[in-house]
Every structure is written in structure tokens, then in C-alpha cells.
Amino acid sequence: MAHAAQIKIPATYMRGGTSKGVFFRLQDLPERCQVPGAARDKLFMRVIGSPDPYSAHIDGMGGATSSTSKCVILSKSSQPDHDVDYLYGQVSIDKAFVDWSGNCGNLSTAAGAFALQAGLVDPARIPENGMCVVRIWQANIQKTIIAHVPVSHGQVQETGDFELDGVTFPAAEIVLEFLDPSDDGEEGGSMFPTGNLVDDLEVPGVGTFKATMISAGIPTVFVNAEDIGYQGTELRETINGDPQQLARFEQIRVAGALRMGLIKTAEEAATRQHTPKIAFVSKPKSYKASSGKTVEAREVDLLVRALSMGKLHHAMMGTCAVAIGTAAAVPGTLVNLAAGGGEREAVRFGHPSGTLRVGAEASQVDGEWVVKKAIMSRSARILMEGWVRVPGDSF
Structure with a gap:
């Protein structure tokens, strides 16, 4: 009986804050996964290893926790005065769905660094040494995030002495600014949807x-x-x-x-x-x-x-x-x-x-x-880069 061969997709495995996820450039995804829909969801579930009745993610890149069952897509921004569009998918561990209803603040840190690493930011905006201001359009919630990413010799500076509780080793500090976070893109727009503080x-x-x-x-x-x-x-x-x-x-x-x-x-x-x-x-x-x-x-x-x-x-x-x-x-x-x-x-x-x-x-x-x-400070680091492989008939 013939079985579909595995295909490989360029991907980067990154830690951002106290989370980890698999990062993709939109252009590197299979064509039918470059648009929202069932194919993209199935691909991300297979990459992570979900749904997994064992809640272990042995056969995928996930870590069987909400902090490590994540996929991210970045592309050059479609919005004026922004560098990249950042789309985040929270992959359920034991159920067959991907939740697109919110953002991941921790991986927003990695999104800024990945944007530079992946060549999605105009080289003219990247200093040889100093701080690169990456203007991120958070596509899930339609909000702007500003990441201040340290750069050394034209490359993202990942190592440093910034310590973050919940992360074992120190790294370089990345400051995040979440602009106009008073609502999360839901209809109504009020910071307190019920109209009450309590x-x-x-x-x-x-x-x-x-x-x-x-x-x-x-x-x-x-x-x-x-x-x-x-x-x-x-x-x-x-x-x-x-x-x-x-x-x-x-x-x-x-x-x-x-x-x-x-x-x-x-x-x-x-x-x-x-x-x-x-x-x-x-x-x-x-x-x-x-x-x-x-x-x-x-x-x-x-x-x-x-x-x-x-x-x-x-x-x-x-x-x-x-x-x-x-x-x-x-x-x-x-x-x-x-x-x-x-x-x-x-x-x-x-x-x-x-x-x-x-x-x-x-x-x-x-x-x-x-x-x-x-405003808050986090850090980010590439853990592995190359290709992720999935069976060709899995999405």
C-alpha cells in the first residue's frame, strides 16, 4: 500500500519570553496553507503533533503545554507604517482545532527578532549596531506592537545578561510596547465590556x-x-x-x-x-x-x-x-x-x-x-532553524 512521502517546509523554532513556537514565513508555506482555512489548521496541528490523546506531543514539535503548542506566520506588512504582519495560532493539545482568537505576548518578542532574521524588515531600517525598532501589526487582534530589538554587527543580538523568571538562561533584553491595548479587537471596543470595573x-x-x-x-x-x-x-x-x-x-x-x-x-x-x-x-x-x-x-x-x-x-x-x-x-x-x-x-x-x-x-x-x-521586557532566541517535516497528505 502506497503512502504519501513527507514534505519539508522552511521553519524556525524559537523561544519568545516564556513560550516556544514554530515560526514560518508566509511565502514558505504550501500554497493552500498561505490562506486561512482547514488546510492551514491541519498543517499546524500536524507540525505540533495534535490532537494527541496522550497529551505528550511525542510525534510533533509541541511540548504538550499551552506555552509550547504554538505556530506563528510572519510576512511583510500589508499595513502602512508597519514592517511585518504577525499571525499567531494556539494549537489545542488534545482536540482538533487551532485557536486564532488572540495574541501571544511572549511570542510577540520572538516575532520582532524573527522579522529581522527572516529578512522581512527593510535593510535600510536596521542599524549596524544599536536598537532596531520593529513595527509589528498583530493580525489576530488588529493592534500595533513595537519591538525594540538589539542589533550587533547587523544581526540580532540574542545573548545578554537580561534575566527573565521562568526562563533558565539569561539573554538580550527586548522591550515591547503594546499600543492602544484598551480593547482586543472585539465589537464594542470598550476596555471594560460590561461597563463596570467590578x-x-x-x-x-x-x-x-x-x-x-x-x-x-x-x-x-x-x-x-x-x-x-x-x-x-x-x-x-x-x-x-x-x-x-x-x-x-x-x-x-x-x-x-x-x-x-x-x-x-x-x-x-x-x-x-x-x-x-x-x-x-x-x-x-x-x-x-x-x-x-x-x-x-x-x-x-x-x-x-x-x-x-x-x-x-x-x-x-x-x-x-x-x-x-x-x-x-x-x-x-x-x-x-x-x-x-x-x-x-x-x-x-x-x-x-x-x-x-x-x-x-x-x-x-x-x-x-x-x-x-x-510596556514590558522579554527576551527571545532561535533554538533551531531549517525545515519541519510532515506527511504530504496530512493537510
């Missing part, structure tokens, strides 16, 4: 919780840790080893998605796992991070734990960090109150792997809260 979120069969629901960076539902029986110091094992609690978090997430208008029925949430995120916050407490080091209460303004694709994240999603910084800048949100309340332009929060600082400036315009920019 809502009473009724979750059928579970209870009613105070919640801040915000669309900034990525739609996120914030609840108080103590209201759901946690301290805010929990690590992955505590949450991810408890299927009953994971199911409760999903119920809260679905209720939030409905209240935010992101879905019309609860059933739709099954194919929209990437958004919204669900996170819980608490006032500062000392705890031992997953690396074993102690994070002292005095080192942070608040604690945040967030779930991605149904599991507690090992550190913090970059887009969720934008949501945290934005919500913290608005007096009266649960995030702001956990950080001590009042006006603030930046917060340092504790997550399972350590701490992260994110800045945002909020203001009221015609009675609506808006944020023009959120």
Missing part, C-alpha cells in the same frame, strides 16, 4: 464572585484568590493536579466569556479556549517559586496566577501581563485593589516562576478608561 459574576452551579473583566492585551477575567479558596501563592501542581478545580475554573471562564459578549452560548467556549483568560489575584505574600527561590512579599505589589488552555500557566502569558498592568492602572479594579489601590503606572507581580514588572498609563476619555501603551 461585577458580580454569577456562575451557574458554582456561585457568584466579584470579577474584573477587561479587554486589554487579551480578554481576561480576574477574580480574588480568597473568594475561590486560594492564597494566590499556588504553583502549577496544586491547580493542574485537581481536575475538579480545573473544571470549576472553566465554568468561571465560560460565565465571564458570556458576560463579556465574547461568545453567545456556553458551547462556543469549547472552540475558544485561548480567550478569555481566567486569573486570580491576591495581596502580596511570601512564597517559594517553582525554581525553589523565595519571593518575598516586599518584592511585589500583588500576586497573580493565570490559566491558559485549561491549565495553570508556569509563569505568566505576555498578553495577560498587559491585562494585569492595564487593570492595575485603573483605580478600583480587583487587580488595582490587590496592589494596594490608588493611581499607579507600573506594578511588579508575583507569578509561579518569580516576578514580572509591567507598566501602563491609564486615563479617562469621555468617561471611558483607555490605555495608550503598555
Whole structure:
């Protein structure tokens, strides 16, 4: 019996922030995968190794976590005053779908570096030594991201001494600016889709919780840790080893998605796992991070734990960090109150792997809260480049 041979596609495997993904230039994809649709989704699932009932990704490039089941497409930008278009796909681990509903803030870092490495930025804009400003159009959410990528001898400077909790080795710092993150491209456009800084979120069969629901960076539902029986110091094992609690978090997430208008029925949430995120916050407490080091209460303004694709994240999603910084800048949100309340332009929060600082400036315009920019630092590095291979009949 004849079987289709494998084909090879140029690809680059990159770490960006605390995530990893397979990066492609649009022009290098098979022709039928250069446009959105079933062929592209099937290709990306096969590259990653999904759907995988073993949740191991042995037969693919994925790492069987939400942080490592990602594919990215970059191309020269179709937008004025931008260098590249960046499209991100979150590949489900055990189900047959790719979620295109949001961005990955961590891989936005790698998108800036890959744009230079892949020859997608005008050489005239790349300094011999210094900082290259890469203007990224985030195609999933129709937003602009500015990446400040260090360049040495005309090439991306990847090595350095910038340390990022959740990443083992230091690297060069890349500063990201998320412009106008006050909404995530959803209809309505309000940073607070319900019109309130804090809502009473009724979750059928579970209870009613105070919640801040915000669309900034990525739609996120914030609840108080103590209201759901946690301290805010929990690590992955505590949450991810408890299927009953994971199911409760999903119920809260679905209720939030409905209240935010992101879905019309609860059933739709099954194919929209990437958004919204669900996170819980608490006032500062000392705890031992997953690396074993102690994070002292005095080192942070608040604690945040967030779930991605149904599991507690090992550190913090970059887009969720934008949501945290934005919500913290608005007096009266649960995030702001956990950080001590009042006006603030930046917060340092504790997550399972350590701490992260994110800045945002909020203001009221015609009675609506808006944020023009959120800023944070990450790093990125090429792990491997060449070709990825998949069976020719898999897409």
C-alpha cells in the first residue's frame, strides 16, 4: 500500500519570553496553507503533533503545554507604517482545532527578532549596531506592537545578561510596547465590556464572585484568590493536579466569556479556549517559586496566577501581563485593589516562576478608561532553524 512521502517546509523554532513556537514565513508555506482555512489548521496541528490523546506531543514539535503548542506566520506588512504582519495560532493539545482568537505576548518578542532574521524588515531600517525598532501589526487582534530589538554587527543580538523568571538562561533584553491595548479587537471596543470595573459574576452551579473583566492585551477575567479558596501563592501542581478545580475554573471562564459578549452560548467556549483568560489575584505574600527561590512579599505589589488552555500557566502569558498592568492602572479594579489601590503606572507581580514588572498609563476619555501603551521586557532566541517535516497528505 502506497503512502504519501513527507514534505519539508522552511521553519524556525524559537523561544519568545516564556513560550516556544514554530515560526514560518508566509511565502514558505504550501500554497493552500498561505490562506486561512482547514488546510492551514491541519498543517499546524500536524507540525505540533495534535490532537494527541496522550497529551505528550511525542510525534510533533509541541511540548504538550499551552506555552509550547504554538505556530506563528510572519510576512511583510500589508499595513502602512508597519514592517511585518504577525499571525499567531494556539494549537489545542488534545482536540482538533487551532485557536486564532488572540495574541501571544511572549511570542510577540520572538516575532520582532524573527522579522529581522527572516529578512522581512527593510535593510535600510536596521542599524549596524544599536536598537532596531520593529513595527509589528498583530493580525489576530488588529493592534500595533513595537519591538525594540538589539542589533550587533547587523544581526540580532540574542545573548545578554537580561534575566527573565521562568526562563533558565539569561539573554538580550527586548522591550515591547503594546499600543492602544484598551480593547482586543472585539465589537464594542470598550476596555471594560460590561461597563463596570467590578461585577458580580454569577456562575451557574458554582456561585457568584466579584470579577474584573477587561479587554486589554487579551480578554481576561480576574477574580480574588480568597473568594475561590486560594492564597494566590499556588504553583502549577496544586491547580493542574485537581481536575475538579480545573473544571470549576472553566465554568468561571465560560460565565465571564458570556458576560463579556465574547461568545453567545456556553458551547462556543469549547472552540475558544485561548480567550478569555481566567486569573486570580491576591495581596502580596511570601512564597517559594517553582525554581525553589523565595519571593518575598516586599518584592511585589500583588500576586497573580493565570490559566491558559485549561491549565495553570508556569509563569505568566505576555498578553495577560498587559491585562494585569492595564487593570492595575485603573483605580478600583480587583487587580488595582490587590496592589494596594490608588493611581499607579507600573506594578511588579508575583507569578509561579518569580516576578514580572509591567507598566501602563491609564486615563479617562469621555468617561471611558483607555490605555495608550503598555510596556514590558522579554527576551527571545532561535533554538533551531531549517525545515519541519510532515506527511504530504496530512493537510
